[in-house]
Amino acid sequence: MKHTILKKFISIAAAASAILALTACGSQGTETDNKKEEAQKEEQTVGADTVYRTLDEIKEDGTIHIGVFSDKNPFGYVDENGEYQGYDVYFANKIGEDLGVKVDFVSTEAANRIEYLQTGKVDIILANFTVTEERAEEVDFALPYMNVALGVVSPDDKVVESLDDWNSDDQIIVISGTTAETYLTENYPDIPLQKYDSYATAKNALENRNGVAWANDNTEVIAYALQNKGYTVGIPELGSKDTIAPAVSKGNETLLQWINDEIKALADEQFFHADYDATLVDTYGEEYKEELVVEGGVTE
Numbered sequence: 413m414k415h416t417i418l419k420k421f422i423s424i425a426a427a428a429s430a431i432l433a434l435t436a437c438g439s440q441g442t443e444t445d446n447k448k449e450e451a452q453k454e455e456q457t458v459g460a461d462t463v464y465r466t467l468d469e470i471k472e473d474g475t476i477h478i479g480v481f482s483d484k485n486p487f488g489y490v491d492e493n494g495e496y497q498g499y500d501v502y503f504a505n506k507i508g509e510d511l512g513v514k515v516d517f518v519s520t521e522a523a524n525r526i527e528y529l530q531t532g533k534v535d536i537i538l539a540n541f542t543v544t545e546e547r548a549e550e551v552d553f554a555l556p557y558m559n560v561a562l563g564v565v566s567p568d569d570k571v572v573e574s575l576d577d578w579n580s581d582d583q584i585i586v587i588s589g590t591t592a593e594t595y596l597t598e599n600y601p602d603i604p605l606q607k608y609d610s611y612a613t614a615k616n617a618l619e620n621r622n623g624v625a626w627a628n629d630n631t632e633v634i635a636y637a638l639q640n641k642g643y644t645v646g647i648p649e650l651g652s653k654d655t656i657a658p659a660v661s662k663g664n665e666t667l668l669q670w671i672n673d674e675i676k677a678l679a680d681e682q683f684f685h686a687d688y689d690a691t692l693v694d695t696y697g698e699e700y701k702e703e704l705v706v707e708g709g710v711t712e
Contacts, residue, residue: 463532464661467670470535475514478504479534482519483612486635486695487540490519499691500538503557506683507536510674521610523589526550529661536671537659540629542591544654552662554671555709556655557684562592563630564647565618565637572625573646578603585623587614592627595651618643631704635695655711672709679708 470476480500481488488498496504496517508515518534525541528534529551542560543553564584566572583606586593596603606623608614615636618626626633630648637643660667678684684705693701 463530464664464667465532465535466664467666470513470667471511473513475516476508476511476536477516477518477534478507479518479520479525479528479537479539480504481521481539481611483610484540484632486691487631488538497691499558499687500540502687502691503684504536504538506678507671507674511670521589522587523609525589525659529659532661535660535664535667540632540656541659542629542654543657544591544594546594547659550662551659552664552668554658554660554668555675556657556706556711557675557709558631558656558706559653559704559711560656561630561648561653562595562627562650563633563645564625564627564650565633565643565645566625567618567621568642568644570624571644571646575600575603575647575650580604583623585614585617585626587611587628590628591654592629596627599651631696634700638695655706675709679710682707 465473480496480498482490482496484498486498488496488500491497501517504515504517518528520528520534520537520539522539525537525539526547529537537551540558540560541547541553543556547553564572564575578600580602583604584596585606585608586596588607588609593605593607596605606617608617611632614626614628617623625646626636627650630645630650633645634648637645658671660671684707685701688701688705692704696704
């Protein structure tokens with residue numbers, strides 16, 4: 413009887429030990445799996461910050477994705493036939509031609525230009541992208557192809573010629589993600605801003621008197637005043653002069669180098685002067701050509 417009881421006790425103890433061992437192994441396996449999952453997530457996060465296709469990958473694919481505006485005439489817009497047109501689009505088509513690939517135009521807004529590059533949605537941004545130190549920390553800019561400054565346009569019956577002694581009840585219209593928003597926030601924090609996501613909505617807001625003026629690239633506000641009666645650019649230059657340049661994802665050295673070489677080579681044929689004649693001269697005339705156009709990436 414005693415031997416039987418002893419045997420049962422030994423069997424129970426062995427079974428318990430086995431269960432504990434299995435449990436321990438299971439816990440260890442789960443912990444290892446968790447660590448692997450965390451490592452994979454970390455790798456995905458790191459990779460998401462530097463998503464891009466190299467020059468060779470783009471050539472192999474046969475298509476390059478270029479982000480442009482679809483509502484910013486005459487720089488990037490969609491015409492009545494559904495075709496992309498404008499100064500930036502003219503350049504984008506030349507890039508595709510010389511690279512030997514098809515151009516896939518991706519409509520972008522000012523606020524998502526950096527995001528589209530970082531997530532790999534586009535290979536290049538050609539959407540009137542002003543070069544700034546803050547943006548250069550997140551994307552890589554190529555050589556410039558245009559000069560730009562900020563400007564302010566307002567109705568003829570109440571032309572805004574200065575931002576000093578501002579009426580706190582008046583609002584300035586800006587587009588989110590633009591240098592105008594940044595400049596006014598930093599230099600005129602007491603001026604209330606009315607922010608919009610697209611050029612079309614900003615223009616509508618100005619026409620509906622939702623704000624007393626619209627601050628944006630001077631090229632844009634000058635074009636608006638020339639194309640629409642009843643508006644005046646009271647401040648043609650606000651802040652410092654800047655440049656417009658193509659942008660690629662941070663670290664995409666092969667594509668960046670190719671674009672820089674392309675811009676330098678295009679200077680021999682005065683490509684951007686031809687681009688101006690084809691897309692901007694009807695809006696600005698000859699008087700603005702030398703002021704706006706940059707050839708070979710060289711600014712004066």
